[in-house]
Amino acid sequence: MLDKTLTPGSFETRLYEGWERSGAFACHPEGAATPFTIMIPPPNVTGSLHMGHALTFTLQDTLVRWRRMQGRDALWQPGTDHAGIATQMVVERLLAAEGNQDRRTMGRAAFLDRVWQWKAESGGTITRQLRRLGASLDWPRERFTMDEGLSKAVLEVFVTLHKQGLIYRDRRLVNWDPKLLTAISDLEVESREVKGQIWTLRYPVEGRPGEFLRVATTRPETMLGDTAVAVHPEDARFAHLVGQRVVLPLVGRSIPVVADAYSDPEKGTGAVKITPAHDFNDFEVGKRHDLAMPTVLDPEARIALEEIAADLRAVDGVADPDFVRGLAGQDRFAARKAILARLEELGLLETAEPHTHQVPHGDRGGVPIEPRLTWQWYCDAATLAKPAIAAVEDGRMRFVPKQWENTFFAWMRDIQPWCISRQLWWGHQIPAWYAPDGTIFVEKTEAEARAAARAQFGQDVPLARDEDVLDTWFSSALWPFSTLGWPAPTPEVGRYYPGDVLVTGFDIIFFWVARMMMMGMHFMDGAVPFRDIYIHGLVRDEKGQKMSKSKGNVMDPLELIDAYGADALRFAICSLTGPGRDVKLGRKAVEDRRAFVTKLWNAARFCESNGVVVDPAWDPAAARTPLARWILDAANRAVAEATAALEAYRFDEYAAACYRFTWNTFCDWFIEFAKPVLNGEDGPEKAEVKGAAQHVLGTLLRLLHPAIPFVTEELWDRFGYGPECSLIGAAWPEAAAVAGAEAAREELDWVVRLVTEVRAVRAEVNVPPSVTTPLLVRDAAPESLARAGRWIDAIRRLGRVTEIAPLAGEAPKGVAQAVVGEATVMLPLAGVIDLGAERARLAKARGVAETDARKIEAKLGNADFVARAPEEVVDENRERLEAARAEMARLDAALARIAG
RNA sequence: GGGCGCUUAGCUCAGCGGUAGAGCGCUUCGUUUACACCGAAGAUGCCGGGGGUUCGAAUCCCUCAGCGCCCA
Numbered sequence: 001m002l003d004k005t006l007t008p009g010s011f012e013t014r015l016y017e018g019w020e021r022s023g024a025f026a027c028h029p030e031g032a033a034t035p036f037t038i039m040i041p042p043p044n045v046t047g048s049l050h051m052g053h054a055l056t057f058t059l060q061d062t063l064v065r066w067r068r069m070q071g072r073d074a075l076w077q078p079g080t081d082h083a084g085i086a087t088q089m090v091v092e093r094l095l096a097a098e099g100n101q102d103r104r105t106m107g108r109a110a111f112l113d114r115v116w117q118w119k120a121e122s123g124g125t126i127t128r129q130l131r132r133l134g135a136s137l138d139w140p141r142e143r144f145t146m147d148e149g150l151s152k153a154v155l156e157v158f159v160t161l162h163k164q165g166l167i168y169r170d171r172r173l174v175n176w177d178p179k180l181l182t183a184i185s186d187l188e189v190e191s192r193e194v195k196g197q198i199w200t201l202r203y204p205v206e207g208r209p210g211e212f213l214r215v216a217t218t219r220p221e222t223m224l225g226d227t228a229v230a231v232h233p234e235d236a237r238f239a240h241l242v243g244q245r246v247v248l249p250l251v252g253r254s255i256p257v258v259a260d261a262y263s264d265p266e267k268g269t270g271a272v273k274i275t276p277a278h279d280f281n282d283f284e285v286g287k288r289h290d291l292a293m294p295t296v297l298d299p300e301a302r303i304a305l306e307e308i309a310a311d312l313r314a315v316d317g318v319a320d321p322d323f324v325r326g327l328a329g330q331d332r333f334a335a336r337k338a339i340l341a342r343l344e345e346l347g348l349l350e351t352a353e354p355h356t357h358q359v360p361h362g363d364r365g366g367v368p369i370e371p372r373l374t375w376q377w378y379c380d381a382a383t384l385a386k387p388a389i390a391a392v393e394d395g396r397m398r399f400v401p402k403q404w405e406n407t408f409f410a411w412m413r414d415i416q417p418w419c420i421s422r423q424l425w426w427g428h429q430i431p432a433w434y435a436p437d438g439t440i441f442v443e444k445t446e447a448e449a450r451a452a453a454r455a456q457f458g459q460d461v462p463l464a465r466d467e468d469v470l471d472t473w474f475s476s477a478l479w480p481f482s483t484l485g486w487p488a489p490t491p492e493v494g495r496y497y498p499g500d501v502l503v504t505g506f507d508i509i510f511f512w513v514a515r516m517m518m519m520g521m522h523f524m525d526g527a528v529p530f531r532d533i534y535i536h537g538l539v540r541d542e543k544g545q546k547m548s549k550s551k552g553n554v555m556d557p558l559e560l561i562d563a564y565g566a567d568a569l570r571f572a573i574c575s576l577t578g579p580g581r582d583v584k585l586g587r588k589a590v591e592d593r594r595a596f597v598t599k600l601w602n603a604a605r606f607c608e609s610n611g612v613v614v615d616p617a618w619d620p621a622a623a624r625t626p627l628a629r630w631i632l633d634a635a636n637r638a639v640a641e642a643t644a645a646l647e648a649y650r651f652d653e654y655a656a657a658c659y660r661f662t663w664n665t666f667c668d669w670f671i672e673f674a675k676p677v678l679n680g681e682d683g684p685e686k687a688e689v690k691g692a693a694q695h696v697l698g699t700l701l702r703l704l705h706p707a708i709p710f711v712t713e714e715l716w717d718r719f720g721y722g723p724e725c726s727l728i729g730a731a732w733p734e735a736a737a738v739a740g741a742e743a744a745r746e747e748l749d750w751v752v753r754l755v756t757e758v759r760a761v762r763a764e765v766n767v768p769p770s771v772t773t774p775l776l777v778r779d780a781a782p783e784s785l786a787r788a789g790r791w792i793d794a795i796r797r798l799g800r801v802t803e804i805a806p807l808a809g810e811a812p813k814g815v816a817q818a819v820v821g822e823a824t825v826m827l828p829l830a831g832v833i834d835l836g837a838e839r840a841r842l843a844k845a846r847g848v849a850e851t852d853a854r855k856i857e858a859k860l861g862n863a864d865f866v867a868r869a870p871e872e873v874v875d876e877n878r879e880r881l882e883a884a885r886a887e888m889a890r891l892d893a894a895l896a897r898i899a900g
Numbered sequence: 901g902g903g904c905g906c907u908u909a910g911c912u913c914a915g916c917g918g919u920a921g922a923g924c925g926c927u928u929c930g931u932u933u934a935c936a937c938c939g940a941a942g943a944u945g946c947c948g949g950g951g952g953u954u955c956g957a958a959u960c961c962c963u964c965a966g967c968g969c970c971c972a
Contacts, residue, residue: 006937191972358972406904407970414971506970542912544968564937575923576912580905582968584912592924595937606934652914656922671934756941763941769930797932798940852919859918864955873918873956880919 002608002718006601008565011714016131018725019713025136027075029491036072037499038064039480039530040137041512042145045080045119046090049129051539051547052505054557055583058573059536059651060503061135065706066646067500068136069732075496076136077483078127079143084427084472085180085364091115091426108425115426119144132558134566134709136728143483145475146428153482154428154475155444157523162442166380166522167420169432169440173283174419176372178301178332179365182423183376185471186416187510189369191358198355199340200269202348203229203246204318206254213238213246213257214350216268218357219278220343221336224251224308224324225296228274230285233259235270249348250339252319253311258289277373293373301370303327303335317346332370377421377430377468381518385412387526388517397517397528400649401580404506404535411510420471427469434464477515480529499530506535534649536577542586560590567708568594574707575655596659597711600704603667604715607693610678614698614720618691620736625685626790627677628692629744631670634661635696636735642703643732658704666696669752676793694719699733750784750821751791757818758799758825764841765816765833772800773827776807776815779890780823817842817894824890835898842898846891853884 003010019025027035038060043053060076068074091114092103103111123144130137143150161167174183199220202212213229226248231238242259262285263272276286276293286293294307305312305328312321323342327335343349360369389412391397392405399405421430433441433449439456441449441463453461475482480499484492498520504512513533520529540546541553548554560569571593576583620632638661645653670693677689698721701712705727716727738744758775767773775795777785788795788804795801807826814830816838856877859865866874 002934004935403904410903410971538969544912578913581913586912588924589912591937595935598937599935602935602938604934609934656914659923667934668939675932759940760942763929766929769932769940800932855919859956862955866955868955869918876918 002601002605002715004605006565006598006711008567008597008710009562012132012134012561012566012710015710015713015725016134019136019728020131020139022725024725024728025076025138026140027138027496028073029495031073033071033073035496035500036064036067036074037496037530038074038076038501038503039483039499040076040078041502041504041508042079042081042143042476042479043126044083044086045123045126045144046083046086047080048125049133049557051555051557051585053126053130054133054569055536055539055573055577055585056503056505057130057133057135058570059534059577061133061709062570062574062651062654062706063501063503063646063649065136065709065728066732068728069702069705069730071731075138075141077141077143077496078130078135078137078139079479079483080123080126080145081472081476081479082144082146082427084422084424084469085182085184087115087118088424088426089180089364091118094118103425111425129558132561132566134570136709141483143479145472145479149485149488150475150478150482151428153478153486154470155431156487157478157519158428158431158470158474159442159444160523161379166383167442168378168380169375170378170417171373171375172378172417172419173277173280173371174374174376175360175362175369176299176374177362177365177367178297178299178370179367180362180424181299183374183419183421184362184364184369185419185473188363189360190363192361193356194359195354195356196359197352198268198357199352200350201249201273201343202350203249203273204348205241206245206247208244212348213241213271214269215271215273217273218355219275219336220339221303221332222275222278222296223248223273223339224303224305224327225275225277225294226251226253226255226273227276227286227291227293228255228258228289229271230258230260230263230274231271232261232263232265235263235265237265238271247315247318249318249343249346250320250324251308251311252313252315252321253308256289258285258291260285260288278371280371283371283373295373297332297370297372299372301332303330303332318348320346376419377432377466377470379418379420379474381415381418384518384522385415385514387521388412388514391517391521391528397530398532400532400534403580404509404533407506408509408514412514415514418471420474421466421468422471423467424469427472428475430466430468430470432466434466435461473511473515476512477519478523479512480516480520481524486523497524498528501532501534502530503534503536505538507538509533509535532649535580537580537582540582540584542584542588544582544584555585555587560587564590564594565597565710567597567711571596571655571708574651575659577651579650596663597708599663599667600700600708601711601715603662603671604697604719606671607697608719610674610690610693612690612693612697614694615691618695620692620695620738623688623692623738625688625692626740626744626747627670627673628688629738629740630748631666631692631696632736632738633741633745634665634670635699635733636738636741637661638665639699639703639733639735646706655707658700658707662700662704666700669748670696672798673748673751673791673794676797680793695736701727702730702733705730747787747790750787751794754788754820754825755795755798757820758795758801758827761816761818761827761841762800765829765838767816767827767829767832769800771829771832772802773829775799775801775804776811776826776828777804778807778811778824778826780806781821784821784823811897815898817897819845819887819890819894822886824894839895839898842891842895846888846895849884849887849891853881853888856881856884 064074064076175189177184196218198216198218200214200216202214205211205213215229229246241257244257245254248255262281274282274285276283276291277295298304312324314321362369435453441452443449449463453463481497484496486493516529545553568590572589623629638657641657642654674689677686701716705712713727717724811826812828815826815828816833817824817826859877
């Protein structure tokens, strides 16, 4: 017997272990079935399961379970990425907390050992948690971006792209994180609004004593590296100064005034100082005007004078080399203060005004990034992006919803060289070796590099390997094929690449999506890495706020699973995942879906306690009773709706279709109609109701399994639809042939309408539930009376009716009435009902019918409508008008009957 | 500044040319033996404002307003 109350915790772990043990999650490369592949966008190895994961992995699991049931050879391959910066930070923090040596003291090899040790201990957190969610991942195929195999793929790709000229070394400005001491990519930089100040400085014009060029800046400390002042070429105010020179205060360097459209006459003073080595815009100006580009900040963003020491020159009242020398080694913000103070003393600081502006910050380190001129490795993203753009343009890859194409195109068409080197230890060390003369050898192994060097120099030379590692996204970009064993020619690569769909959030389009496309198409002979890209929203709290620790509105998916069950959480997620919308998910939403899971459980309990048992031989095509035919037909429609919804990635519609059929059809009506039969005598009718019940319950369990795998599997097993843990491998339901479906639908729909009307009448005229009445039917067609007779047991029970009789003559006094189709049904309730309430009720119903009729009359009275609208629309309106008029007439008659 | 999205019942959202819907909430009623994580009934809408296209607009177009996000 099923327990009276549903306790998901009592079976979730057992079922998951059962599935996993039985190999139900495994793909079958040797099989004949058509593959269905989803590559997990690898979560960060330092992460733990949050609501965003719960969302994306629930959707992925729903798709995978559904396709698996459809007979596809599903591969959902799990794994994590090594998260270079995040992991290194975690382990460094750990070392500090343990009171251990820091990484520089312990050295690279020892530090990396420690990271691997951490990975072994803590790296499995998220993969363990995914099991709680029910994610049916092919665990034995789990991969990690630092695995031997994936590292081989990284070497192959790096070396190949280098030989193709698509990876190169360059000295450009990079986003430098002065806290983490590494370059980071544009995408790892976030603008934050900062309340700062804007200062106006006075730069003396050379050879014109007393004349100054006023420049506005938010970063006065970089002035030490200024090599020009730019004004707009068409700005008349400064035309006479273009080509002149100014003296750089404090430093004493003579710098030119250049005309460059970058300078905005509307902003600040219209003249802008140019520091090419410390600002991206200034760098471009510097290149245009062939300016020197001295660096004045060291990696930790402290003042460094090496590149300007030779330029320092004392100028009376303007420049002070001793002061500048004293700044060496000072932090950028301390230096700013000192410089401003000194400029003020010299009378060269004109104004200081409050100013709010966007300041780039490193998203990991959290400090303002510092553009720095450094040598880094770059990937020619613009070239790699072209085939990916074309593949989306011509439909070989499809964004769902489509509008995300715009975001993708906008970024891809203006993509910048991708800085792929990082000054970290944890990651794939760049396979580049330097000879003493600076020659670079890029090879997969040191031995190959040595051989290449020997070939070049005619003798062995000492080689030093590049210390840097690659951006984590470089290895993640290879995920769709590196996880399948590439570059080895494995059967998996041929079979599971391209994937069918990548599921991810819109915030990740530039990271995984774009990069996987670029690398996939380049290395897999132009083949796209996945056909569909399903983009879902972000999880927010019930008020629509982004969840964050600082706001304190985070919900823990594991805690929700403990409280309500994984199925409730998953069903809530599916229900709320509409197209192109964020998912607002409060605790209440999960609690509400638990009620649905419980409802299903209780419906199953009803079936069990009424002797419904599984009968695989039961043939729906042989069903003869309207009730069986009706519920089978309704199930067919639910199957069609659910399948269409999943095909369109409409998780909300899939959940809604399942919900409606389960609750509003199966529970509310089928079970109620079945009760009189099941309580009655044994016979063919009862047998058929049981047969239909077991058949449809089985359909329901299969239909709902992708969304709520645990409770459906538990019920499937308990009822004996199959062996333990077999629902996951059961066939996705398909429409069953049902004879006479239309007639059955008409019949049952009529009964539903009759019962609903009777209930409404009773409720509105305040008939106590204890009072039962006969039902007098006037003007009923013979078929309606016959139906009433066939369903008298159900109508009695659901409408609190004693008997049904046709009424030919006068209606008794004090009836409550309702119109059902062509018939008027009357409940003789003299003395019980409030006649005033009944009259009001009928009048209101008549009003509704009249309004409806008026609207349709107006429509049909419009000659243009009749002439131009499609014929079926016009006919439909004529029929509706007729029905509305007939209803008005019947209601008028009903009102007349109880008049006065 | 450029781009995208949103604005429909108290709340969360479907619907996207042809009769305005769901869930939750609310009100009333309910010990009918699956389920109170339940059942029955009910109320609630200038479909953001304005203009246009159309026989017909919540739905298509323009415009304005507000909100949110992304990129500068």
